[in-house]
Amino acid sequence: MRARAGAPGYIRRMLNHQVRLAARPVGLPKRNDWSFTEEPVGEPPEGGFVVKTLMLSLDPAMRGWMNEGRSYIPPVGIGEVMRAGGVGVVIASKSPAFPIGTHVSAGLGVQEYRVFTSGKGVERIELSIAPLEKWLNALGMPGMTAYFGLLDVGQPKPGETVVVSGAAGAVGQTVGQVAKLKGCRVVGIAGGAAKCDFVVKELGFDACIDYRAGEVREGLKQHCPSGVDVYFDNVGGEILDTVLTRLNKKARVVICGAISQYNSTTAVKGPANYLSLLVNRARMEGIVVFDYADRYPEGIAQLAAWMKEGKFVSREDVVDGLEHFPEALLKLFSGENFGKLVLRVAS
Amino acid sequence: MRARAGAPGYIRRMLNHQVRLAARPVGLPKRNDWSFTEEPVGEPPEGGFVVKTLMLSLDPAMRGWMNEGRSYIPPVGIGEVMRAGGVGVVIASKSPAFPIGTHVSAGLGVQEYRVFTSGKGVERIELSIAPLEKWLNALGMPGMTAYFGLLDVGQPKPGETVVVSGAAGAVGQTVGQVAKLKGCRVVGIAGGAAKCDFVVKELGFDACIDYRAGEVREGLKQHCPSGVDVYFDNVGGEILDTVLTRLNKKARVVICGAISQYNSTTAVKGPANYLSLLVNRARMEGIVVFDYADRYPEGIAQLAAWMKEGKFVSREDVVDGLEHFPEALLKLFSGENFGKLVLRVAS
Numbered sequence: 196m197r198a199r200a201g202a203p204g205y206i207r208r209m210l211n212h213q214v215r216l217a218a219r220p221v222g223l224p225k226r227n228d229w230s231f232t233e234e235p236v237g238e239p240p241e242g243g244f245v246v247k248t249l250m251l252s253l254d255p256a257m258r259g260w261m262n263e264g265r266s267y268i269p270p271v272g273i274g275e276v277m278r279a280g281g282v283g284v285v286i287a288s289k290s291p292a293f294p295i296g297t298h299v300s301a302g303l304g305v306q307e308y309r310v311f312t313s314g315k316g317v318e319r320i321e322l323s324i325a326p327l328e329k330w331l332n333a334l335g336m337p338g339m340t341a342y343f344g345l346l347d348v349g350q351p352k353p354g355e356t357v358v359v360s361g362a363a364g365a366v367g368q369t370v371g372q373v374a375k376l377k378g379c380r381v382v383g384i385a386g387g388a389a390k391c392d393f394v395v396k397e398l399g400f401d402a403c404i405d406y407r408a409g410e411v412r413e414g415l416k417q418h419c420p421s422g423v424d425v426y427f428d429n430v431g432g433e434i435l436d437t438v439l440t441r442l443n444k445k446a447r448v449v450i451c452g453a454i455s456q457y458n459s460t461t462a463v464k465g466p467a468n469y470l471s472l473l474v475n476r477a478r479m480e481g482i483v484v485f486d487y488a489d490r491y492p493e494g495i496a497q498l499a500a501w502m503k504e505g506k507f508v509s510r511e512d513v514v515d516g517l518e519h520f521p522e523a524l525l526k527l528f529s530g531e532n533f534g535k536l537v538l539r540v541a542s
Numbered sequence: 543m544r545a546r547a548g549a550p551g552y553i554r555r556m557l558n559h560q561v562r563l564a565a566r567p568v569g570l571p572k573r574n575d576w577s578f579t580e581e582p583v584g585e586p587p588e589g590g591f592v593v594k595t596l597m598l599s600l601d602p603a604m605r606g607w608m609n610e611g612r613s614y615i616p617p618v619g620i621g622e623v624m625r626a627g628g629v630g631v632v633i634a635s636k637s638p639a640f641p642i643g644t645h646v647s648a649g650l651g652v653q654e655y656r657v658f659t660s661g662k663g664v665e666r667i668e669l670s671i672a673p674l675e676k677w678l679n680a681l682g683m684p685g686m687t688a689y690f691g692l693l694d695v696g697q698p699k700p701g702e703t704v705v706v707s708g709a710a711g712a713v714g715q716t717v718g719q720v721a722k723l724k725g726c727r728v729v730g731i732a733g734g735a736a737k738c739d740f741v742v743k744e745l746g747f748d749a750c751i752d753y754r755a756g757e758v759r760e761g762l763k764q765h766c767p768s769g770v771d772v773y774f775d776n777v778g779g780e781i782l783d784t785v786l787t788r789l790n791k792k793a794r795v796v797i798c799g800a801i802s803q804y805n806s807t808t809a810v811k812g813p814a815n816y817l818s819l820l821v822n823r824a825r826m827e828g829i830v831v832f833d834y835a836d837r838y839p840e841g842i843a844q845l846a847a848w849m850k851e852g853k854f855v856s857r858e859d860v861v862d863g864l865e866h867f868p869e870a871l872l873k874l875f876s877g878e879n880f881g882k883l884v885l886r887v888a889s
Contacts, residue, residue: 267821436812450820465783465812473797473828474614480827481820 206245206287211236213306214520216271220261223528226521228261229277236308243312244288248303250513251281252331253524253536254365255429258457267483277305277520281540282320282330290314298322300330305520307540318491324499325509332535333498333509336484337365340451341427342494344482345370346377348449349425353378356419358438361429362403363390363510365535366451369498370427371400372507379425382418384411384434386530393533397508406434415441425449431456432464439468446477454528510534553592553634558583560653561867563618567608570875573868575608576624583655590659591635595650597860598628599678600871600883601712602776605804614830623651624867628887629667629677630656637661645669647677652867654887665838671846672856679882680845680856683831684712687798688774689841691829692717693724695796696772700725703766705785708776709750710737710857712882713798716845717774718747719854726772729765731758731781733877740880744855753781762788772796778803779811786815793824801875857881 210233217230239245260271260278271278281303285293292314293299301317303309311317320330332338344366351357357374361367362383371394374381383394383403391403404414411434415423422443428435431453442448456463472479487494501507512532514523517540526532557580564577586592607618607625618625628650632640639661640646648664650656658664667677679685691713698704704721708714709730718741721728730741730750738750751761758781762770769790775782778800786795803810819826834841848854859879861870864887873879 431817450817452820453817456817463814463817465814465816467810467812469812469816469826470778470797470800470803470810470828472826473799473830476828476830476833478825478827479816479819480825481817481823483820483823486823 203287206236207238209236209308210234211306211308212517213276213304214517215276216261216273218273219263223525224258224261224521229521230274231518237310239287239289239310240312241289243310244285244290244293245308245310246283246299246301246303246317247286248281248283248307248309248517248540249542250283250327250331251279251303251305251520251538251540252335252337253279253514253520253527253538254336255452255454255457255527257524258528267485279303279305280331280336282327282335283309293317293319298327300335305517307517325502328511328513328535328537329502329509331537332365332511333369333502333507334495337535338369338498338509339487339491339494340482340484341366341369342373342498343484343487343490344449344451345373345425345427347487348480348482349427349447351377351379351425354380355424356380356382356421356443357425357427358382358384358415358419358423359427359429360384360406360434360438361452361454362394362398362400363533364429366429367427368394368398368508368510368534372398372501374425375399375401376501376506380419380421382415384414384430390533393510397510411437412440422446427451428453430454431466436466436468439466439471442471442475442477444475444477446475448472448477448479450479450481457528511537513537513539515539550634553583554585556583556655557581558653558655559864560623560651561864562623563608563620565620566610570872571605571608571868576868577621578865584657586634586636586657587659588636590657591632591637591640592655592657593630593646593648593650593664594633595628595630595654595656595864595887596889597630597674597678598626598650598652598867598885598887599682599684600626600861600867600874600885601683602799602801602804602874604871605875614832623653626650626652627678627683629674629682640664640666645674647682652864654864672849675858675860675882675884676849676856678884679712679858680716680849680854681842684882685716685845685856686834686838686841687829687831688713688716689720689845690831690834690837691796691798692720692772692774694834695827695829696774696794698724698726698772701727702771703727703729703768703790704772704774705729705731705762705766705770706774706776707731707753707781707785708799708801709741709745709747710880711776713776714774715741715745715855715857715881719745719848720845721772722746722748723848723853727766727768729762731761731777737880740857744857758784759787769793774798775800777801778813783813783815786813786818789818789822789824791822791824793822795819795824795826797826797828804875858884860884860886862886
């Protein structure tokens with residue numbers, strides 16, 4: 196009973212290794228922008244529990260959280276444990292709702308353990324539905340972002356052409372596959388031949404344009420002969436500007452991210468071709484996944500069903516070790532990651 | 543009967559003075575970019591009629607029509623009579639539907655007379671409802687653009703804050719007044735103290751920010767204490783970028799024009815702060831008035847009713863003489879016009 200009701204002494208005193216934000220980065224985050232700390236795990240209060248981090252989600256949005264200034268959530272403070280979503284397992288509990296052994300998805304932070312004082316913001320996950328890493332990808336934030344961003348904001352109709360940038364990435368892979376399942380022509384944009392191959396051959400997109408080969412404009416002309424009805428933008432910058440020139444009337448541009456701009460030390464490059472929205476009576480609209488929290492169960496059920504039926508692939512790129520967090524994060528910005536980037540902290 | 547059924551010889555042989563596009567302007571259109579021609583008015587075919595131009599509408603959109611390249615309508619060809627909407631009166635007719643004396647609104651072009659081969663695209667106007675110039679302003683394209691752009695695209699709700707740039711201009715004055723009538727807080731942006739005075743005192747906006755005094759950012763903070771829910775943009779450039787920083791969650795940005803960019807000889811400046819759309823789950827959407835052609839009667843009836851009830855003001859800036867067209871047009875881009883700019887060609 197004691198083991199289920201609280202943290203035994205050895206857990207309480209166990210060391211929790213953490214990665215904290217030491218300085219606000221200028222451009223790409225450097226190793227110096229982080230500090231590595233350790234402190235005892237501590238005791239959960241009545242109604243609380245301790246989660247051991249198994250895997251953390253590494254996301255482009257993290258770069259924004261490191262900046263000062265108003266955004267959709269407050270920035271991470273200097274000296275605070277870096278914010279991160281992750282999946283883990285309850286190892287000590289004073290909460291009947293989260294007994295030891297429960298797998299959960301929550302804001303765990305870049306650390307080995309987190310003590311929760313209540314179950315608020317903590318979601319149970321079922322490994323019988325899908326393995327752990329899928330809960331950080333298709334069944335996690337990227338999947339929910341893709342699912343609701345595409346369907347609710349992009350509103351694709353069968354037969355329409357959907358273009359998605361960052362096509363091999365966490366959000367992009369789900370956007371494209373869902374658009375295919377909804378009867379659209381789907382064209383990805385990704386960096387390098389290997390990713391483009393993956394996007395077409397494994398994910399089943401109709402085509403993929405390699406922006407590193409510098410052929411975005413030509414690629415759009417070739418692969419979107421009827422123009423672009425929905426553009427799901429994860430990258431911003433030149434690619435956004437180029438796609439704007441190919442919009443159809445009443446097109447929808449979903450602004451999900453702008454990874455090309457996140458480390459910019461100069462001003463963000465605005466889309467010079469935004470007047471295409473006027474000419475084409477088109478719409479550009481932002482998506483923040485948290486707005487759909489009430490509907491996550493719907494998205495998870497649908498994507499899990501498609502996965503089970505073999506109609507949907509979820510690909511992750513797993514890096515091992517909390518201490519490799521700083522370098523792992525940079526893979527997102529160099530475009531090195533191949534699929535959803537995940538940091539394995541423990542097994 | 544002959545007079546009503548056709549054009550008497552003197553009309554047929556009468557000279558029609560015209561302004562044609564002689565060259566595609568670089569930057570602001572110069573006098574050399576126009577040619578002045580004359581030709582006989584000519585004879586209407588069976589079912590056709592001759593309209594004498596009384597007033598022409600001078601609009602920022604005209605600048606776009608002078609450029610080569612794809613837009614929402616084809617460009618004016620070199621050597622063609624410059625495209626312009628206007629109001630006039632039928633002076634010769636072989637169409638029972640448009641007898642002599644009928645007042646009409648139509649694409650007349652920058653010329654004294656136009657022969658129509660049918661009634662297609664020609665709308666009758668009733669001077670009993672409002673005087674001639676109102677049919678080029680509140681009851682014409684600017685009014686329809688404002689009315690449907692604000693209500694259908696902007697979707698303001700009572701109590702929300704609506705900001706409109708070009709507030710003293712043709713579209714802006716109607717946007718702001720309609721927003722007030724719909725129960726919104728309305729803040730204009732205009733150039734110069736006189737225009738700002740007009741906007742607040744005569745049009746009844748809650749406040750007006752003078753961008754020439756360089757206080758847009760401060761003005762928005764002061765006059766939109768609850769942020770911006772709807773921004774109706776007629777100007778683009780720096781002002782658009784500044785307003786983007788003040789958007790509320792789920793805000794709507796109506797892209798109606800970008801007069802600050804139309805004569806740019808360098809690349810258009812894209813809105814660097816467009817990621818505010820993401821952070822705020824906001825929307826930016828273009829409006830082209832022609833899409834609402836079926837609903838013009840609804841817009842005209844409502845605005846005319848408000849005018850009659852004294853709840854709505856329509857202000858025009860009338861310049862006299864077809865030969866002054868080139869200089870008159872430039873008033874739009876220098877911001878000299880005060881209200882809807884109209885060229886009186888004949889009385």
